[in-house]
Amino acid sequence: MIRDFEYFAPKTLEEALTLLDKYQDNYKVIAGGQSLLKLMRQGLVTPQYLIDIKGISELNYIKSEGKKGLRIGALATHRAIEESPMMKNGFSILAEMEQRLAYIQIRNWGTLGGNLCHADPAQDSAPVLIVLNANLRIASQKGERTMAIEDFFPDYLQTALKPSELLAEIQVPAVPPHTGTAYAKFNIIENDLATVAVAVSTTLSSGADVCQDIRIALGAAAPTPMRAKRAEGVLRGKKITDNLLTEAGEIASAEAEPLSDINASEEYRRQLIKVLVKRIGKEALTRARQA
Amino acid sequence: MKKELRFTVNGEAYELYVKPKSLLMDVLRDQLGLTGAKRSCDTNTCGTCTVILNGMAVNSCSILALQANGGEVLTVEGLAKKTELHPLQKAFLDYGSVQCGFCTPGMLMATKALLDKNPNPTKEQIKEAIDANLCRCTGYNSIIRAVTAVVKGEYEEGK
Numbered sequence: 001m002i003r004d005f006e007y008f009a010p011k012t013l014e015e016a017l018t019l020l021d022k023y024q025d026n027y028k029v030i031a032g033g034q035s036l037l038k039l040m041r042q043g044l045v046t047p048q049y050l051i052d053i054k055g056i057s058e059l060n061y062i063k064s065e066g067k068k069g070l071r072i073g074a075l076a077t078h079r080a081i082e083e084s085p086m087m088k089n090g091f092s093i094l095a096e097m098e099q100r101l102a103y104i105q106i107r108n109w110g111t112l113g114g115n116l117c118h119a120d121p122a123q124d125s126a127p128v129l130i131v132l133n134a135n136l137r138i139a140s141q142k143g144e145r146t147m148a149i150e151d152f153f154p155d156y157l158q159t160a161l162k163p164s165e166l167l168a169e170i171q172v173p174a175v176p177p178h179t180g181t182a183y184a185k186f187n188i189i190e191n192d193l194a195t196v197a198v199a200v201s202t203t204l205s206s207g208a209d210v211c212q213d214i215r216i217a218l219g220a221a222a223p224t225p226m227r228a229k230r231a232e233g234v235l236r237g238k239k240i241t242d243n244l245l246t247e248a249g250e251i252a253s254a255e256a257e258p259l260s261d262i263n264a265s266e267e268y269r270r271q272l273i274k275v276l277v278k279r280i281g282k283e284a285l286t287r288a289r290q291a
Numbered sequence: 292m293k294k295e296l297r298f299t300v301n302g303e304a305y306e307l308y309v310k311p312k313s314l315l316m317d318v319l320r321d322q323l324g325l326t327g328a329k330r331s332c333d334t335n336t337c338g339t340c341t342v343i344l345n346g347m348a349v350n351s352c353s354i355l356a357l358q359a360n361g362g363e364v365l366t367v368e369g370l371a372k373k374t375e376l377h378p379l380q381k382a383f384l385d386y387g388s389v390q391c392g393f394c395t396p397g398m399l400m401a402t403k404a405l406l407d408k409n410p411n412p413t414k415e416q417i418k419e420a421i422d423a424n425l426c427r428c429t430g431y432n433s434i435i436r437a438v439t440a441v442v443k444g445e446y447e448e449g450k
Binding site for chain 1: 292294310311312314333334335338341344347348349350353354355357358360401404419420422423
């Protein structure tokens with residue numbers, strides 16, 4: 001049973017920020033509500049004020065800015081991103097991720113910004129956006145700030161948003177040349193939340209087959225979405241071989257902090273990470289060679 | 292405190308007062324008496340509450356009614372034109388796609404939303420459209436056959 005709350009539906013970002021500033025700690029922001037309403041129904045989240053931003057059309061957009069990359073409004077729906085013609089070349093991984101995020105009914109109403117702010121470590125979007133080196137534009141009445149998405153998740157189900165701050169935009173920089181990205185989500189029921197998810201982005205130096213840069217991100221592998229930085233270190237600056245990928249998988253598995261839950265034990269998740277980092281690392285490498 | 296909700300349901304304009312915590316499904320079923328959309332899992336999992344909101348299939352159990360303010364809702368009750376069933380409804384009957392019937396309103400609305408956007412879907416696209424709709428009589432194949440028959444034009448007017 002959802003507890004009563006006072007409801008506001010601002011129509012502009014400015015109106016929303018005014019409300020956030022006024023109610024400080026006692027509010028909860030709802031966008032599509034596809035995760036939040038479940039928590040409210042279970043009585044786990046009981047806000048005094050609910051600020052519904054779903055109707056703020058100025059935050060619902062997907063724009064391609066050429067060399068600067070993509071700008072996605074926090075209220076762009078999963079379905080809109082999945083179907084956007086802008087999800088090509090290096091960004092096709094975003095559409096691949098969205099296509100396996102829950103189901104059409106949920107993707108039609110749920111938003112990318114809402115998904116990120118729910119901060120579930122098993123969520124689909126964070127690992128992919130981490131390897132794409134995305135930044136978040138955060139707005140408040142005091143002004144704006146931008147932060148790297150990998151710094152957005154301080155702890156389990158928590159975000160770096162301070163009271164009165166709102167996630168306004170996801171900025172995805174253009175993918176560098178000779179870069180390949182790949183993503184895999186392992187689960188028992190297709191399109192369910194991940195048991196483990198792995199995203200990899202590999203950039204090769206031009207001419208030589210050497211890994212110039214690599215980003216590996218894991219989902220459902222720790223209390224927060226995480227970057228496997230030690231595993232990246234195994235591959236960066238080297239010519240990637242199967243042996244090195246195996247080693248990177250082992251190290252990623254060791255640096256992860258997976259939980260045991262109804263879907264999988266910690267041990268099982270570590271095994272999945274080991275296998276998937278190698279497999280997806282290889283796929284990203286193949287794509288980088290073709291890019 | 293109740294808030295005003297203005298929206299269109301099955302082509303009819305409504306002006307209601309609803310509790311902010313009321314879900315779209317609650318208002319459709321309890322205030323408007325439209326019990327086609329079924330309450331079942333209540334957690335965005337089973338699809339029996341699927342309705343079409345602003346042209347999109349959504350789970351009415353997981354949307355606040357006030358989020359439909361200004362919107363257009365279509366429920367299974369709005370599919371037939373008076374006594375003339377919608378092609379999908381006719382096909383569901385002909386192809387035995389209805390067993391216990393509990394999932395049927397959701398299946399119809401999910402596939403209607405698909406065909407409105409894409410009149411020539413592939414079998415994979417039909418399956419994707421009902422991916423979130425559980426049928427425990429396991430009638431999926433006959434549902435897919437019914438939708439395929441509509442796509443092939445078996446239920447076009449005059450045929």
